[in-house]
Amino acid sequence: MRLLVIEDYRPLQQSLLKGLREAGFAVDTAADGQEGLWYALNNDYDVIILDLMLPGIDGLKILKELRSKGRQSHVLILTAKDTLQDRITGLDQGADDYLIKPFEFKELLARVRALLRRSYRQKNPQIKIKDLRIDLTTQKVWRGRNEVDLTPREYALLEYLAMRAGEPISRTDIWEHVYEFKSAASSNVVDVYIGYLRRKIERPDKPLLIHTIRGRGYLLEGQP
Amino acid sequence: MTTSLRTRLILGIVGGMVLLLTIFILTVYILIQRALVNQFDSALLSTARILAASVETDANTIDLEDVQNMPEFNDPKYQTYYQIWEQDGKVMARSPFLGTDNLPRLEGSLNNGVFNKLTGRDRPERAVGLKFLPRSETGNESSSQPAANDKILILTVARGAGDLYNQLGLLRWLLFLASAIVIALSVLIAAFVVRQGLRPLHSIASEIAAVREDDLAARIGTASIPAEILPIKNRLNDLLSRLEGAFKREKRFTADVAHELRNPLAGIRSTIEVNLTRTRDITEYRSALSECLEIVENMQTMVNNLLLLARLDAKQISFQGEQVRLAELVNSCWRPLSKEATNHKITFENRIDPKITCESDRQNLAIILSNILENAVEYTDEGGQIRATGRQGEGSVEITVSNTGCRLNNEQAAQVFDCFWRGDSSRKDAGVHCGLGLALVDRIIKALGGSTTAEVENGGIFKIRLTLPAK
Known part of the structure; x- marks a missing residue:
């Protein structure tokens, strides 16, 4: 399964990369909005892990762009923005899940697996x-x-x-x-x-x- | 003096009413009393004149025949008495009803009476006294020139005035009662009017009481408000607006702080968790630990900056004044950054005249300059240029730090001093700089009595200008 991590905070990006790879996923990373959007548009990712506050293009714009171009990748927003309004906006713009930083890595993995099962209509683990x-x-x-x-x-x-x-x-x-x-x-x-x-x-x-x-x-x- | 507005107003209104009523009632009473007494007295005087005209004298006797025919003096129901004296005090005649009583000898002038109130007998009476020249029985009618002064007689006529004084007493009571009722009513009316009048105050008070600290968007005086209270209402609403703004900024700042701390926390946590998922060799642990350490160091810087900001806001920082050579200070602040600058082929030029000095706090000035230079190194393009210039003005010193490669517009440049504001676009090191450096610069400069401006010139040259008092 192939994932894209769009995260500008390097230490987090690197540990996500390492953890997700070790969990058996093929992972690409992008450190800013433009790069992230380019990756997301030019590859067929199963799940995109998206930070919201990004240099270049912010996360919500990337999400909007992806959805307007009809990309079906599941998007998990991973952000420090924790207000109800932020979560509602994120989900309403077409995200499939929302996780607030700091988070437990196991939970992130479980949510990614759940999104993958959903991608392939596979309810049973x-x-x-x-x-x-x-x-x-x-x-x-x-x-x-x-x-x-x-x-x-x-x-x-x-x-x-x-x-x-x-x-x-x-x-x-x-x-x-x-x-x-x-x-x-x-x-x-x-x-x-x-x-x-x-x-x-x-x-x-x-x-x-x-x-x-x-x-x-x-x-x-x-x-x- | 009471401080209650309500009591004061009621006392004022009622006191005024009492004063006015007293004056009015006294005036009315005196006028009525005077009119009644005058009426009574003039009747008495005319009676006395008639009596005087009826008296005839000869050498030593007095003829009261005509008087005895006058009904007033013959019927006790009229309660009218007379007494006539000679000038030497000898009683010539008196009313038969007087018995042995004497009337007071009131010596008026010739034909003009003097009046008096008598209280000696069992009921109040009024008396008039006058001198008169009696007719002579000899028929000598000429009274124009009295023959001799000793012919002049003194007359006092008294009449029972019980009815008059009873009427006046009744009038007094009526007026007193009426004014008591009016005053009692005025207390009630004043209380009602004052209560009504002060109602907007109460409603404002309850509106103020209803303002909660977690919802400062509320405003006072949605209902109609009297013109006198309008300024208070407006000032209160202004105050609320300012408070709301301050609370909002505070909230946003706290949210920003939380947000900025979450990123590094997430970094530390996931680095640790990922590395704990399995047993690894020692170099991997080492690199994970040093990554975490680096994050912690950045967090520490941020927390220190936040603390410094809070202390500056609370004015808890004291400054020492000393002569600071600015060119020298800029050089010493540049030194730790020069390696990073060289890595990015950034050149630095310090054009500040070594003679320029200002009296200020060296340590805090160093924080300011370091932050500005650090920011410049961070955002200057590869191979770009940073330049510091200085100018000694009258009573002030100006330092300008400019760098190339700026992608901000002037509107954004005005925001660089806001907490947590970042120029966005190509940050080389997300997480290392959290947008507090220039905010600190601004606050410290203000605390030192100076000011900052930031602008972008054509060709992407970003300029920060510091103005400091020279002394």
Whole structure:
């Protein structure tokens, strides 16, 4: 899942980057309004964490701009502005959540996960596909009774496939949602990681879960 | 003297009423009394004249035949008595009803009476006394020249005046009663009028009482207000406006402080939390700790600045005066910034004449100059220029610090001295500067008796001008 953090206060931005990356997200950061808006408009982020008081363009303007251009990314406002009116304005301008600084990092993570589930209409934090089970909260994966040990990147890939289970997903989509803007990876990397993932998840004695669809990308079995 | 407006007004009105009534009633009484007494007296005088005209004398006797035929003197119901003396005091005649009583001998002038009130007998009487020349029985009618003075007789006529004095007594009582009623009523009316009149005061008082410290937007006197209280109402409303403004500024300032403290707190908290999510190697912990330390140092600076602002506002800071060489001070304030400036290829030029001095507080002047120079370094463009100039005026000293690369307009420049105001756009270091430095400059300069202005010149040159008293 790919996130954008628009935050001008460097120490906070850096710790968010570190924490979110370690939680398995692909994270881009922007330190001012213009940069933030550019990132937000040119990439398909799952969740944007947005500060309100930004140099350049302020947070609410960015939000307005995104919504008027029809961007569907979920936006979580993260700000020190705590009055009721601020919260109402933020939510009414099209934000999906509002968190006041200082905040607990775990809560931020939980809210980001909730927004992600909402993005993919996935109310249940446990995804079951045949005998594959994914716990979105603890990020653990089981095939049958056996826990599958995945690297963060493999997990991120699986999670994205599972969120969109049953529909074919292009390599570009996968690349955009699992890799960061600044990473050197190209969409070929997707094939490599799909290979790794197959090796860990597929069992010769069990039905195939990840299908390659020629010319279109990949598909994770959709029937539970 | 009582301080109650109401009591004062009531006392004033009633006192005035009592005074006026007393004067009026006394005048009326005296006029009526005089008229009644005069009427009575003139009747008495005419009776006396008739009596005098009826008296005839010869050598030693007096003839009262005509008098005895006059009904007034023959019927006791008229209560009219007379007594006639010779000039030597010998009683010539007296009214038969008098018995042995004597009337007082009232010596009026010839034919003109003198009047008196008699109280000696069982009822009040009025008497008139006059001298007269009796007719002579010899028929000598010529009275133009009395034959001899000893012929002149003295007459007193008295008449019971009980009715007159009873009437006057009744009149006194009536007037007294009437005035007592009028005064009692006037007390009631005055109380009512005063209460009505002071009602706006009460309503204003209750409106003032209803003003709460958490809602100063309320204003007094929405209802109609008498012209006399209008100035009070207006002044009160002005005061409320000023208070409201001050409270609003205070609230905004507190909110700003809270906001500015939240960012670094969030930074510290999330740095710590993220680093605690798993076991890390020692360098990672070290860098997290030094990050936190840096944030704490910035917070400390901010808190110190806030404290300084609060103390300046409360006038809790004392200043020492000493001769300060300004060029020297500017150089010493620049020194800690020169490295940062060199990193950004910023050049600094101190053009202040070394001879310019002013008598001021060195330490606080140093805070001012450091803040201005720091601000200049912060906002000057890469490769830009900072310049300090000075001018010795009459009784004042002027220092101007200008820097290139300013993106503000003049309207924004006027705001640079506001707390927590930031020039926005490309801040290099969010969180390090929280918009208190120039606010402090402004407050300290004012406390030192000087002033500040900020303006933007063409070509993005930002100028801060300080004016300080030379002594």
